Amino acid sequence: MHSNLPVAVYTPDSRQPMFTQVLKEIWRDLKASRELAWRLMVRDIRAHYRQSLLGIGWSFIPPLVTALIFIVLHSRKIIALNETSLPYPVFAIVGTVLWHIFVYSLTVPLKVVGESKPLLCKINFPKEALILSSFGQALFNLGIKVVILVLTVILFKIPLTWGMLLSLVAMVLLILLGIAVGLLFTPLGILYTDIAQGFTILTTLWFFITPVVYPPPVEFPLSLVVMLNPVTPILVGARELATGGVVHNPILFCVMSIVILLFLFMAWIVFRVSMPIVVERLSA
Amino acid sequence: MSAGEPLVKVEDVSKKFCRDLKHSLWYGVHDLTRALVGHDRNRGELRKDEFWAIREVSFELRRGECLGLIGPNGAGKSTLLKMLNGILTPDKGKITMRGRVGALIELGAGFNPILSGRENIYVNGSILGLSKREIDRKFDAIVDFAEIEEFLNTPVQSYSSGMKVRLGFAIAAQLEPDVLLLDEILAVGDAGFRAKCYDAIYSILRNATVIFVSHNMGSINRMCNAVLLLEKGNARFFTNPAEGITTYFDVADRSRATGGMRYSDGQALIENLQIKGRTGMEDIYCGKPFEVSFELWLSPKIRSATVTLTILSRDQVPLAFTRSEKGRIMNTGRRETVRFLSSQLTLSPERYSLSITVFNDDKMEQLLWYFNVASFLVKGELYSGAPVTLLGEWKL
Numbered sequence: 001m002h003s004n005l006p007v008a009v010y011t012p013d014s015r016q017p018m019f020t021q022v023l024k025e026i027w028r029d030l031k032a033s034r035e036l037a038w039r040l041m042v043r044d045i046r047a048h049y050r051q052s053l054l055g056i057g058w059s060f061i062p063p064l065v066t067a068l069i070f071i072v073l074h075s076r077k078i079i080a081l082n083e084t085s086l087p088y089p090v091f092a093i094v095g096t097v098l099w100h101i102f103v104y105s106l107t108v109p110l111k112v113v114g115e116s117k118p119l120l121c122k123i124n125f126p127k128e129a130l131i132l133s134s135f136g137q138a139l140f141n142l143g144i145k146v147v148i149l150v151l152t153v154i155l156f157k158i159p160l161t162w163g164m165l166l167s168l169v170a171m172v173l174l175i176l177l178g179i180a181v182g183l184l185f186t187p188l189g190i191l192y193t194d195i196a197q198g199f200t201i202l203t204t205l206w207f208f209i210t211p212v213v214y215p216p217p218v219e220f221p222l223s224l225v226v227m228l229n230p231v232t233p234i235l236v237g238a239r240e241l242a243t244g245g246v247v248h249n250p251i252l253f254c255v256m257s258i259v260i261l262l263f264l265f266m267a268w269i270v271f272r273v274s275m276p277i278v279v280e281r282l283s284a
Numbered sequence: 285m286s287a288g289e290p291l292v293k294v295e296d297v298s299k300k301f302c303r304d305l306k307h308s309l310w311y312g313v314h315d316l317t318r319a320l321v322g323h324d325r326n327r328g329e330l331r332k333d334e335f336w337a338i339r340e341v342s343f344e345l346r347r348g349e350c351l352g353l354i355g356p357n358g359a360g361k362s363t364l365l366k367m368l369n370g371i372l373t374p375d376k377g378k379i380t381m382r383g384r385v386g387a388l389i390e391l392g393a394g395f396n397p398i399l400s401g402r403e404n405i406y407v408n409g410s411i412l413g414l415s416k417r418e419i420d421r422k423f424d425a426i427v428d429f430a431e432i433e434e435f436l437n438t439p440v441q442s443y444s445s446g447m448k449v450r451l452g453f454a455i456a457a458q459l460e461p462d463v464l465l466l467d468e469i470l471a472v473g474d475a476g477f478r479a480k481c482y483d484a485i486y487s488i489l490r491n492a493t494v495i496f497v498s499h500n501m502g503s504i505n506r507m508c509n510a511v512l513l514l515e516k517g518n519a520r521f522f523t524n525p526a527e528g529i530t531t532y533f534d535v536a537d538r539s540r541a542t543g544g545m546r547y548s549d550g551q552a553l554i555e556n557l558q559i560k561g562r563t564g565m566e567d568i569y570c571g572k573p574f575e576v577s578f579e580l581w582l583s584p585k586i587r588s589a590t591v592t593l594t595i596l597s598r599d600q601v602p603l604a605f606t607r608s609e610k611g612r613i614m615n616t617g618r619r620e621t622v623r624f625l626s627s628q629l630t631l632s633p634e635r636y637s638l639s640i641t642v643f644n645d646d647k648m649e650q651l652l653w654y655f656n657v658a659s660f661l662v663k664g665e666l667y668s669g670a671p672v673t674l675l676g677e678w679k680l
Contacts, residue, residue, distance in 0.1 A: 005291075005383040005462060010367065012327045012375050039410040040394075047398040122390035124370040125411055187316060191309050274316050280372055281312035 022269060029128040036125060037132030044112070044133070045140055059144040063096040070096075070213040081214045086243055090156045094239050095212040097145050097152075101171055102231060103203050105138035105178030110189045110196060112137070117190065120275075121282045127275050131183065131268065138175045146171075149242055163245020170238035173257055177234060180264040187274035191281060211236060230256065289382065290344040291463050291493045292368065297377035299363055300330060301337040308333075327375040337363045340377070341519040343512060347462070350494040352508035352525060354501070354532050359514040361497045365389060365465050368495060383462025386412070386488075390467075391452030397441030401432055401451060404440050408455050422458040429480070430454035450477055457484040464488055466496045501529045501598075505669035526668070533598070533635050533661075544637070544656035551583040552642045552651035555619075559638065559660045570664030570673050574629035576638070580622045582615040582651075586644050589613050589651065593624060594639040595631065596656065603671045604631065610645055632673045633664040 049055045070092045073079045084091045112134045119125070146168070153160070189195030210231050217223045226232050237253040240246060247253050302308035311331060330336070338360045345351055353361045366372045367379060369387045394411045395404045405426055409419040419426075427433055430451040432443075440448060466485065482503075488494070489507070498504050504511065504525060511528030513520045515535050522528030557578040561568040568574055582589055588611050595604040606624060613622060637659040642652040664673075 008370060008381045008385070010370055010373050010379040010381075011377075012373060035416055036410040039407050043394075043396050043399060043403065043407045046403070047396045050398050116394075118390075119394050119411065121366075121371060123387060123393050123411055124385075125413065188313070191312050270320060273319050276373055277312060277315045277319060281308055 022272075026128070026268065026272070029126045030132070033126035033129035033132060036129040037136060040112075040116075040129060040133040041136035041140070044115075044137060056144050059141060060148055063100040063145070063148070064093065066100075067093040067096040067213070082217070084215050086158075087156055090152055090158065090243060091215075091239070092213050093152050094149060094242055095235070097148050098171065098174060098235050098238050098242075099207060099210065099212045101138075101142055101145055102174045102178045102235065104141045105134075105175040106182045106203065107199055108134045108138050109179055109182035109186045110199070113186050113190060114196075117282055120279050127272070131179070131271065134182070135175070135179060138179065139172075142171055142175060153243065158243055161245035164242055166245065167238050167241035170234060170241050170253075173260055174231070174234050174238060176264050177230060177260045180260065180267040183264075183267040183271045186271060187278045190278050206231070230259070234260070288346075290346050290380075291382045292343075292345040292495070293378075293380040294341055294343050294368070295378045295380075297338060297341050297364075297367065297374045297379055298336055299338040299360075299367060299372060300327075300334045300375050301363070302331075302334045304333040307331075336517045338367070338374075338514075339517040339519075341512070341514075342377075343510075343519075343521055345463075345493045345495070345510075347493055348490070349510065350489055350496060350508045352504035352511045352528070353495060353497040353514065354499075354504060354511055354528065355514035356535070360517045361514055362389075362467060364514070365467055365495065365497060368463075369465055381463060384413070384459070385463045385465065386456065386459035386461030387465040388453070388456045388467065389465060391456065392448050393452075395440050395448065395452070398439055400437045400439055401443070402436045405451070405455060408452065409458075412456060412459060414455075414458065418458075426451075426454045426458060429457060429484070431477075446474060446477070453481055453484075457481075457488070459488075461488065462492050464492050464494045466494060466498075501532075502669040505529060530633070544639075544654065544658070546654050546657065548652040548654075549650075551586060551644070552589065553581040554640060554642070554652065554654060555579045555581075556621075557640075557658055559658060568629065568660055568662050570631060570633050570662050571628055571675055574626045576624045578622055578640075579619050580613070580642070581619045584615070584617060586615050586646070586651070588615060588645040590643045590645055591622060592641045592643075594641075596637050596639060597671060598635060598637075600656075603636070628675055629662065630672050630675055631662050632668050632671055633662050634671070635659055635661045 052058065054061070067089070070079070071089050074081060074088050074092070081088075086094075109131065113120075113130050116130060120127075149167075153164070185195050185199070189199075206229075209225050209229055211217070211226055212235065216226055216232065216236060233249065233252045233256045237247045237249070240248055302311060311334075341364065343351065353364065355361055363372065365387075366389070367374055368381065369385060369389065370381075392404075392408060394407050396407065399407070405423065406416070406419055410416075414422075427436060430447070430453070432447055432451055435443065435447065440451075443451070464485075485494070485507070494507070496504065496507060508525045509523075511522045511525045511532075513522065513528050513532050513535070520528070520531070522531070555578065558576070559568065560566060560575045560577075562573050576593060580589070580591070590608050590610055591613060592605065592607045594602050597603050608622075608624075613620075637656045640652070640654040640657060641650060643649065644651055
């Protein structure tokens with residue numbers, strides 16, 4: 001009967017297993033952690049909204065406020081921007097909503113893992129659950145924000161097309177990119193609080209080098225900065241899809257999508273390798 | 285059931301720790317970068333501020349066996365438990381665990397205070413590795429065990445701390461593990477619930493291996509059939525728990541001898557306190573004569589005094605008491621030797637401490653109070669856990 005029991009072996013061996021082995025382990029842990037991830041996600045979302053008066057209002061307010069500021073600045077000619085193909089309010093609202101989807105998914109892994117610190121140093125559970133739970137929470141957040149996008153499109157009488165549905169794919173890619181960056185910094189962020197502080201500054205700066213409230217610049221050197229920014233093609237693509245149903249630069253968009261998936265995979269492995277080392281320092 | 289294959293196998297396991305947080309975090313970053321570029325981490329060497337929290341520990345456990353982990357605070361007990369649970373990886377050696385491992389290291393892990401008891405049962409159950417179907421099946425048993433029926437839909441933040449612990453234990457008790465890791469948590473909750481917890485653990489023990497960390501030697505002695513004594517990371521394995529416990533007491537005494545607390549208002553003085561066994565023998569044995577003697581000086585104002593002796597357990601529980609008759613100890617104006625003699629000591633083999641008080645007979649005022657003033661070891665047959673040994677005869 002003993003031979004049927006699962007066996008766990010713990011040794012100091014830190015050599016990395018083969019690539020296929022890693023894939024297998026990730027897959028195994030993902031399957032094992034689905035239920036836990038779901039529970040954690042439901043727990044966090046419920047607890048969050050049960051203790052809030054405005055509830056999901058907090059998903060609407062920040063992007064709308066940001067958009068409003070730029071709409072006012074733009075209409076008063078305080079800032080001069082290149083002509084946008086869309087009415088500027090639509091352009092700005094869709095842009096800031098998409099940006100907030102990205103920022104949310106960027107910060108959610110560190111938040112979820114950070115809140116699980118006491119758990120991490122007391123109980124052995126698949127850490128994949130934390131990633132899945134982060135992804136789930138980001139999707140939930142996306143679901144709420146899509147409502148604003150739909151209302152904006154209807155309110156400004158943008159003609160509806162089937163291609164608009166594709167924008168959901170672009171938004172999921174935006175989330176995956178955010179999660180990948182977030183995951184990459186999570187192990188360090190668990191050790192040092194500096195990372196969380198740095199994220200705030202990083203996102204503010206990043207906002208200005210991403211064409212969120214202004215169309216992609218054509219003049220060098222700003223055009224290069226914006227182009228090298230991985231968020232640009234996905235965010236611009238998502239906005240084009242959400243408001244027109246077509247992407248103007250499909251090749252760049254597709255290339256970036258593949259790059260994002262590879263990047264996510266890399267960040268995932270970094271997370272897997274780092275977490276045991278980080279947990280050791282938590283309980284020290 | 286085959287008892288052949290060990291469920292827990294620990295081979296020469298060592299683990300280092302860092303005293304300083306700044307260094308610790310920095311070593312973390314260092315280890316992290318080394319691991320990411322695929323280098324080995326030099327785990328066998330100590331860096332600045334590091335020390336071995338666990339050194340070359342080895343043991344094996346089979347189904348039905350219960351190992352008690354004992355030792356002073358900071359001896360590495362929790363570290364070892366965390367390694368067995370896979371939370372920490374050993375720096376040297378190898379650990380092999382077979383079967384489902386259930387850890388009662390922290391009760392109610394992941395409880396969210398805002399959510400109801402019902403919701404938290406599912407969250408905590410999932411964290412412990414129970415599937416939704418398992419939790420559904422065991423839900424009523426959990427609620428029943430925790431005795432929280434009417435608070436099921438109340439947020440956990442308004443539970444009393446006892447209720448939270450009960451709920452946490454009730455969930456963990458449903459694990460049906462092959463290996464159970466237990467960390468001292470039974471010391472909470474009211475007496476009735478604690479008894480219930482022990483019942484639950486005993487029923488798990490019948491079909492599993494248990495590793496149990498506790499400072500309560502009574503429960504170690506009752507539950508375990510082997511003891512691992514940890515002291516500053518070094519381990520000694522005892523197949524006889526009583527022997528391990530006695531050794532631990534010696535260790536604990538060496539590391540922390542208390543001088544006790546002495547109070548006197550100057551009207552009485554005690555010197556030359558001696559606690560002995562039979563005349564001419566220093567060692568004290570259970571079932572043999574026992575003597576306490578000291579020199580007492582009383583101020584001339586006092587005509588006679590009453591002396592009390594209290595024997596306390598290691599946990600400061602008074603176990604035995606005696607008092608001299610009123611008027612028996614007269615003040616002669618000189619230093620007199622006061623003796624208490626018992627022909628047969630009924631205290632079980634263990635270490636105890638002694639407190640002495642002296643009262644003025646006329647006013648019943650306390651003249652002197654010496655608390656934990658001396659400790660003594662009662663030798664005899666091995667440790668039983670019960671403070672009193674019944675002296676008598678068995679007949680057939």
